[in-house]
Amino acid sequence: MHPVVADLTTSHLRALDAALPSACLGLYLTGSVAAGDFHLHTSDVDAVVVLDVVPQDCSALQAIHERIAGPPAYDVVYLTPADLAGDPGTVTRAPGTLRGTWREGPLPAQVSPVTWSEMARYAVPVRECPGLVIDDDHDRLVAFTRRNLEDYWAPLVDEIEAATPEELANPDEVAGTAVWTVLGLPRLHALLVTGHVVAKTAAGQYALEQFPDHAELVGRCLRARAGEDVAFAAADAAEVVALARAVLESARVLPDPAPAVPDPELVARTPEPA
Structure with missing residues (x-):
């Protein structure tokens, strides 16, 4: 720790x-x-x-x-x-x-x-709380993930696409939006493929495999998360939207995953592609 x-x-x-x-x-x-x-x-x-x-x-x-x-x-x-x-x-x-x-x-x-x-x-x-029981319901997790795609992420992507030049003028805000979206949204896709909740870095590595056309942007977001001083600009918003829409479209047609066997290591490493 x-x-x-x-x-x-x-x-x-x-x-x-x-x-x-x-x-x-x-x-x-x-x-x-x-x-x-x-x-x-x-x-x-x-x-x-x-x-x-x-x-x-x-x-x-x-x-x-x-x-x-x-x-x-x-x-x-x-x-x-x-x-x-x-x-x-x-x-x-x-x-x-x-x-x-x-x-x-x-x-x-x-x-x-x-x-x-x-x-x-x-x-x-x-x-540690003795005797603690957690209701980890697989079907509930999958249903929540699908709702989250439509109720939170899809409207957020619409907002990014509709942002004005003035709203995209601050590089720090663009960076925050890019890292949040590029590493956040693929977590849901990974869950619908693997059944596991994965970390943001693992989700970025997963996005590199599943959506290689956006590898340069994903790589910058991974480096920014790791603490590097990485440059972002207003022009990045369009690619953030393109990647996000690709993830959303793919996730919507994925079948429900089978219940996953808990694996403490998987959350921090790259899941296998579908």
């Missing part, structure tokens, strides 16, 4: 135990840290905290996070064992942080079949 992540989670657990004695049953790292794809200057730290009960008054939890300085952003969701043992769609209270900002109420970014699958398959326990 990266020492920054170790210090962050140790401090978080210490503060939780002081503010809510005996309430914290477990803390698990998901996302890039668990996938072996954490990059200090470009990655968030994602975590699931298991509480015996999510308090009605979350002011103590909010105060803890207001004292946690970033970067990296520390994105935490607070859940109970009963939440994780059931359908994430039934969870009505899941406070936490998103991009380092406190919020209350479940969000698909954290309360979804993807998080449940990460928890079941490769989450890293910092504090």
Whole structure:
């Protein structure tokens, strides 16, 4: 574990135990840290905290996070064992942080079949909750992935295509959009081929294999994620859109994958092409 992540989670657990004695049953790292794809200057730290009960008054939890300085952003969701043992769609209270900002109420970014699958398959326990059961439902994960393609990614690609020259004038914003899309969208394609939730770097490597016409752009996005100073410009937006539309069109006709056998190594390495 990266020492920054170790210090962050140790401090978080210490503060939780002081503010809510005996309430914290477990803390698990998901996302890039668990996938072996954490990059200090470009990655968030994602975590699931298991509480015996999510308090009605979350002011103590909010105060803890207001004292946690970033970067990296520390994105935490607070859940109970009963939440994780059931359908994430039934969870009505899941406070936490998103991009380092406190919020209350479940969000698909954290309360979804993807998080449940990460928890079941490769989450890293910092504090392990005895007897924890995760409802990692394959069909639910696949259905959520297909909805996410249409409800989030397709409209995002439309927005990128419709962006004005003024909106594309900031190279840093173009870079952020390019890396997010080029490494994010192929993760869904890879899941529909392999049945596995893969890391962003593995998704980029997968895109190099599956969509080689866009190899130069994908390569730049991979280098940017790794922390290199890579140049992006307004003209890149058109190729981001072209790659994204190719991924969307291909994903829509993929058959549902068979249930995957959990494989902690696969999330961080390149899946085999279809």
